[in-house]
Amino acid sequence: MAKALISADMEGISGIVHPTETNPDRYDYERGRALMTADVNAVVAGVLEAEPSAEVVVVDAHGPFRNLLLEDLDRRVRLIRGRPRPRGMLAGLADDVDAVLFVGYHARAGTGPAVLAHTISDAVLGVRLNGREVGEIGLNVALAGQHGAPVVLLSGDEAACAELLELVPDASTVPVKRALGQLTAEVLHPAVARDRLRHGAATAMGRRAQVPPLSISGPVALEVDLYSPSAVDMATLIPGVERAAGARTVTFTGRDVAEAYDVVQLLVQLAQVKNG
Known part of the structure; x- marks a missing residue:
């Protein structure tokens, strides 16, 4: 029996283009949650269409990790929600x-045009693994690869889809919108997007044996560019983290991808702490 892990972010969900739809404190968030849950259900349907006996685990991977509407989620899945937790967006x-x-994934910081492009937080300007620029897509592909798991599908805007294919050329992608800017996109009707998501997930699961995991052997050189100089000051208190040349970059050498991934998560939390 196959086991599939679905990691669901929000910025790349069909129809979503603005932070009011992704932020729990904003007026349009409940609509965003409904769109997110429906997209995930479409992907679940495709996975189980291809492999009816598959075990499916869904990981709520946006913001507070408490976005998906559990009561509206496909009853055949198990859901991981809440934070903090090991492995962040790939808990489980x-x-x-x-x-x-x-x-519902989005492109990395500095990409454009791309809907709501960023890397984990606005406190982070950039992340590199072994010198290669990565965003959440690259970090999570690498972490999955350490466990021998291929990333077989990504949905999001066209920029996010291209970002995955740079790393995993054999993966399947479902572009559900075309970015015209950071907060603007040409979008599909939700029903059309969900039909494509269901079909794309079924296709991806049917050819998963043809998609190799991304393997990065250790040690792993990590560089993170932080927006705030005070965040850099705090980051250097973490054992093994050093200030690089310039005011904004810190470095760390991890035993493997998982250790580097954990340090990125910690750096983000430190960078979001208010001073004073």
Whole structure:
């Protein structure tokens, strides 16, 4: 029996273009949650269409990690929600996972045009693994690869889809919108997007054996560019983290991708702490 892990972010969900739809404190968030839940259900339907006996775990991977409407989620799945937790956006990842699917993902910081492009937080300007610029897509693909799990599908705007294909050329992608700017896109009708998501997930699961995991052997050189100089000051208090040349970059060498990934998560939390 195959095990599929679906990691669901929000900025790349069909129809979403603005922070009011992704932020729990803003007026349009409940609509965004409904759109997110419906997109995930479409992907679940595709996975189980291809492999009816598959075990499906859904990971709520946006913001507070408490966005998906549990009562409206496909009853055949198990949901991981809440934070803090190990492995962040890929909580539940283990060596028994056969395929990983990214739903509603967005492009990395500095990409454009791309809807709501960023890397984890606005406190982060950039992240590099072994000198290669990565965003959440690259970090999560690498972490999945450490467990031997291929990322077989991504949905989001066209920029996010291209970002995955740079790393995993054999993966399937479902572009559900075309970015015209950071807060603007040409979008599909939700029903059309969900039909494409269901079909794309079924296709991706059907050819998962043809998609190799991204393998990065250790040690792993990590560089993170932080927006705030005071965040850099705090970051250097973490054992092994050093200030690089220039005011904004810190470095760390991890034993493997997982250790580097954990340090990125910690750096983000430190960078969001208010001084004073």
